[in-house]
Amino acid sequence: MSVHLRRRPSERGIALLSVLLLVAVMAIVTTLILDRVNLAVRLAANADAADRARFAALGAEQFAAREIKRQLDLSPARTINVGGWIGQPNVLPIDDGSGAVVTATVRDGGNCFNLNSVVAGQPGDLAARPVGIGQFAGLMQALGVGSDEARGLADALADWIDTDQAAQPAGAEDQYYQQLDMPYRTAGRLLGDKGEIQALRGMTPQLYARLEPWICALPDAILSPINVNTLLPEQAPLIMMLAPGKIPLDRARTMIADRPALGYARIADFWRPLALQSQTFGPEIESQPQIVTRWFELDLVIQQGESRWRQTSLLDAQLTPARIISRRIGEP
Incomplete structure (x- = not known):
């Protein structure tokens, strides 16, 4: 003897609603997971860009320190701005494959x-x-x-x-x-x-x-x-x-x-x-004014795609080699 069980229409509706609810919950969970993954990817990319910018800034500081010393050695008795090397933005060479562009501006750090x-x-x-x-x-x-x-x-x-x-x-x-x-x-x-x-x-x-x-x-x-x-x-x-x-x-x-x-x-x-x-x-x-500069301010702007890194360093050129005394990260 066989028994055939027939579902009532209301039961079939409840089953369909349960399936739809489960699908909706899974879609929401999947969206949240994807958002978290995308956020993690963006954070990792930003951290990588910041690290690259930081290392580029350190390299630019060393390059600028050598250039400042070279300029001072050309005229040790008085610091002069022949050629406009003070206050003139310069694009520094960088070859790390990142496509970053470093713009450096040297200013007389005592003229303030x-x-x-x-x-x-x-x-x-x-x-x-x-x-x-x-x-x-x-x-x-x-x-x-x-x-x-x-x-x-x-x-x-x-x-x-x-x-x-x-x-x-x-x-x-x-x-x-x-x-x-x-x-x-x-x-x-x-x-x-x-x-x-x-x-x-x-x-x-x-x-x-x-x-x-x-x-x-x-x-x-x-x-x-x-x-x-x-x-x-x-x-x-x-x-x-x-x-x-x-x-x-x-x-x-x-x-x-x-x-x-x-x-x-x-x-x-x-x-x-x-x-x-x-x-x-x-x-x-x-006796307050000077004719030889001791302090120099180095303003660095590092542009890499949509990322921008700003750093201002203070150099003591009285030391050999010129030494970084302080750094300020971000806009003034």
Whole structure:
């Protein structure tokens, strides 16, 4: 005897719905797995591109260090920009099969305001330096910042770096910063990167963007070692900065334009036009400008397909061979 079981239509519908649901779940799981695989592939490709860029940057640093030393050896008594090797972007050769393009720009690393110059002394015993504070305020005013705002930022910078807790007249020490919604303390040490000043009282993103091309954080608390032989015409405010309120912008531009083709042989030659007008600024300021550059900034941009790597290195050319002192990865 045989028994035939007949499914009801409702049961066949449930079975079909179960199959469709299972297929949908499998499709979703498969899509997620493919997304994860694609993400892993992209991450691996990005990591590979970053590694290639990092090694290319290291090679470019060595190449640039040798080229800087070669240029300095050609004129050891004075650093000059004959041929425009300073400030001129150059495409460096690279043959690793990746198709990467390395663009390197060498700049005089001392032609900027050294943020650490607002203090004097040794680590652990840093005190505010009035000359450096005044120069920072003067530079900001030359760039269009109001006098009160400029003085407040300059004093705040000195308080940020110095090792005491006595605020400058327009400055701010720990007492101010610890009252903020997200409290923090002043550094009490030299800056390692110019971006640190974004934590100062009164600093805004707009103001930092205006100041960023003009400032630097050299590893020593020295007055900004401006090289009068490598200054570009558009850097005339750095001459105004040396003696705030005493050197007009037009006069500063003229001092750059009238520079001998092979640069000034002595610092006294640079100051002579002002000395003839009975303008003197004291030995500390008059000895501040340089004719030989010690610090160089190397700006590297490595383009590989859609990937872009930006690195800025600071070189000490006083050492043999020239040595990398610091690196900054990413945009300023």
